[in-house]
Amino acid sequence: MTPGAASTKRRAAIEKRPRAATLVTGGTGFLGSHLVRQLVADGARDIRVMATSIPDWLVDLGVETFEGSITKESDVKHAVEGIKEIYHLAGRVSRERDDARAMYKVHVDGTRLLCDAAKAADVKSIVLASTSGTIAVTEDGEVVPDESYPPPLDIISRWPYYASKTYQEMAALERFNGKGLRLVIMNPSLLLGPGDERLSSSKIILDFMARKIAAVPTGGLSFVDVRDAAKAFRVAMKKGRHGERYLMGAANWTFDRFFGRLARLTKIAAPRIALPAKVIVTGSRIVDSLFKQWKFASPVEPGAIEMAQYFWYLNCGKAARELAFKPRDPGETLHETVTYLRENFLGGDAFGK
Numbered sequence: 001m002t003p004g005a006a007s008t009k010r011r012a013a014i015e016k017r018p019r020a021a022t023l024v025t026g027g028t029g030f031l032g033s034h035l036v037r038q039l040v041a042d043g044a045r046d047i048r049v050m051a052t053s054i055p056d057w058l059v060d061l062g063v064e065t066f067e068g069s070i071t072k073e074s075d076v077k078h079a080v081e082g083i084k085e086i087y088h089l090a091g092r093v094s095r096e097r098d099d100a101r102a103m104y105k106v107h108v109d110g111t112r113l114l115c116d117a118a119k120a121a122d123v124k125s126i127v128l129a130s131t132s133g134t135i136a137v138t139e140d141g142e143v144v145p146d147e148s149y150p151p152p153l154d155i156i157s158r159w160p161y162y163a164s165k166t167y168q169e170m171a172a173l174e175r176f177n178g179k180g181l182r183l184v185i186m187n188p189s190l191l192l193g194p195g196d197e198r199l200s201s202s203k204i205i206l207d208f209m210a211r212k213i214a215a216v217p218t219g220g221l222s223f224v225d226v227r228d229a230a231k232a233f234r235v236a237m238k239k240g241r242h243g244e245r246y247l248m249g250a251a252n253w254t255f256d257r258f259f260g261r262l263a264r265l266t267k268i269a270a271p272r273i274a275l276p277a278k279v280i281v282t283g284s285r286i287v288d289s290l291f292k293q294w295k296f297a298s299p300v301e302p303g304a305i306e307m308a309q310y311f312w313y314l315n316c317g318k319a320a321r322e323l324a325f326k327p328r329d330p331g332e333t334l335h336e337t338v339t340y341l342r343e344n345f346l347g348g349d350a351f352g353k
Contacts, residue, residue, distance in 0.1 A: 020063075023083045025051075025086065026129070029091070031191060035234070038231065039234065048079065070090040086123055094160070095161065108171050111128070124181065131188065131189075135314070136249075137156060138310065138311050144313045144314065146318060169185055186248065189312060194337065194339070208268065216259060220312065223251060223333070224250045232319060232325045246322070
């Protein structure tokens, strides 16, 4: 067979394949990989996954893959062809201010391209992955925000990641709106559980296990199992209301309680020093600045340390009522996160002894 004939045969085979009805962007990330696997496990085969690179495990699932960038207009237009519903999970996680433009490009510019292309392609529904940090962050641990809480722009504007996610939500609501269209925004808290290959969420636990955390932050966090979040996304595609946000979390804990639970799981002593927030933040900035001046990798992340002085608590009652969201016990999530990190990042040495 000549090369030209072989090429024609391949094109014909592709054209005969059933067209995918569901697109997942960012399907190789922490949340995306769980979502895609759950969809396949439930029998879905009409799935197209768009990612910047295609790993072997994704090919092995038997779904249609599309290698491309959410920030490239031609890629986005091709990715949405024949699609009726989209899970938009593509994103970039960084606490570095130097990455602000890159995050804006992915979260805001990419979302605008996707929404415009989706409307043109007659896509009916988009479920957008945002973060609880666009709503639920306060300076007061007694306050537990729900979706009606005013966006704390004065706080989240300090961190490029959360600022870009806020603008992403705005862009999506503006661009994907009109008769017959449905946009649902999902706002999970810190995602934990097994499978975080890039340490996009679970690095704090790995740092604890590696004894890199020297002091207890003064704030508190919320977290949720990534598998429960993925399930909620699937329900949201069927039942989520247009233009609505849904907060998701399994626990609202102080960092003192969080580290205490980790200490019992790992047998590693939790840090006991609790310094004033200003001292911790200022000190981390000085250390970071000195290491960068010396052109060494900094042992601290000032952005992350500053964030830990705030409270990221949330009320997920709306998701429970409308999406039947019922997270598993947070202790189970922590146990499986620790096990995964031990086996994949600590060479099987559970506690770094």
